[in-house]
Amino acid sequence: MIKKYLAYFTFLLAIATVFSCGKKQDKPKELSIPLGHIVIDSIVPFKDGAQCRISVDFTYLKGKQYQTVNDSLLRMGTVQPNYFAVSYEPLSPEQAIPELVSRYATEYIEMAKYIDEREKEYSQLDWALDIKTRLIAGKGENIVYLSDITIKTGDVTNKYTLANNVDLKTGKRVSLSDEFGNDLKDLTDDILEQIAKNIDTEKDSLKAKGYFVDIDAYPTKNFILYDDSVTFIYNPGEINVDETKVTLEL
Known part of the structure; x- marks a missing residue:
């Protein structure tokens, strides 16, 4: 039981760091x-x-x-x-x-x-x-x-x-609209640029790399809002074979 709760504590700390990039808070909020x-x-x-x-x-x-x-x-x-x-x-x-x-x-x-x-x-x-x-x-x-x-x-x-x-x-x-409004074009562009940066390629090459093949790019409703950033979580098979996480600074 002690090991189980230690695992929970460790994982919560990991989530706060793995899901963020660029600008970071001094320490994770508790x-x-x-x-x-x-x-x-x-x-x-x-x-x-x-x-x-x-x-x-x-x-x-x-x-x-x-x-x-x-x-x-x-x-x-x-x-x-x-x-x-x-x-x-x-x-x-x-x-x-x-x-x-x-x-x-x-x-x-x-x-x-x-x-x-x-x-x-x-x-x-x-x-x-x-x-x-x-x-x-x-x-x-x-x-x-x-x-x-x-x-x-x-x-x-x-x-x-x-x-x-x-x-x-x-x-x-x-919801997405609560945070970003109803026009999500700029947000979508930012996500594409960040994915391209993450995999070291050009935005125009993403489809060739297996991202958003045969579908239009979009910001997923599956996201995490922090004070200084937002992380979008695309699950396996959604926009790519693998899970894709994209973090943008706010």
């Missing part, structure tokens, strides 16, 4: 918010050794004053699948995370039966869902909620990171 964790590790057996491993570590804000924020975090897709987006009932981590695990386990069994009946000995039914979430200080008094998600279905594994900037006063997500 969160003064009491945090809790809902941790569930479950193995759902099917047959012949096939199983689904479900592991969730959901970070939430402790205290009644943060009930609205926690409710919003559960609805905005910080956990996947996002079962709670259209829920009309108040949500709490203590209730929602066990429900997430239960529903995913049920879906696995249903899908495993369906696949097994049709593919027989060729079916690949070793699945896994791994969700780890964490909070870091964002711009001003805002927080940034980060989710590292891995979904494995047979031989196919998808890993990605979700970033949500959240206003602590309202519990609402801070």
Whole structure:
């Protein structure tokens, strides 16, 4: 348990430095918010050794004053699948995370039966869902909620990171338009120039290098706002085969 919390502490410090470049604050801002964790590790057996491993570590804000924020975090897709987006009932981590695990386990069994009946000995039914979430200080008094998600279905594994900037006063997500307005052309140009700089090439050569092939360039909604910079996180397969992080000074 001690090693686990040391790992969390080390990773939070790493995030504050890795995601920034150029101008930097003297030291990373620290969160003064009491945090809790809902941790569930479950193995759902099917047959012949096939199983689904479900592991969730959901970070939430402790205290009644943060009930609205926690409710919003559960609805905005910080956990996947996002079962709670259209829920009309108040949500709490203590209730929602066990429900997430239960529903995913049920879906696995249903899908495993369906696949097994049709593919027989060729079916690949070793699945896994791994969700780890964490909070870091964002711009001003805002927080940034980060989710590292891995979904494995047979031989196919998808890993990605979700970033949500959240206003602590309202519990609402801070959007691109909130921060940069509706005209994002200049921002898009800045992102292209920074990617080109990062990989030591010219902006006009990015498509040849495998970036934004057959799609128009855009600033992703998956971003982290700091006081002095913004980091855009493009997940694997989004604009390139690999994950791409782009940091711009503000």
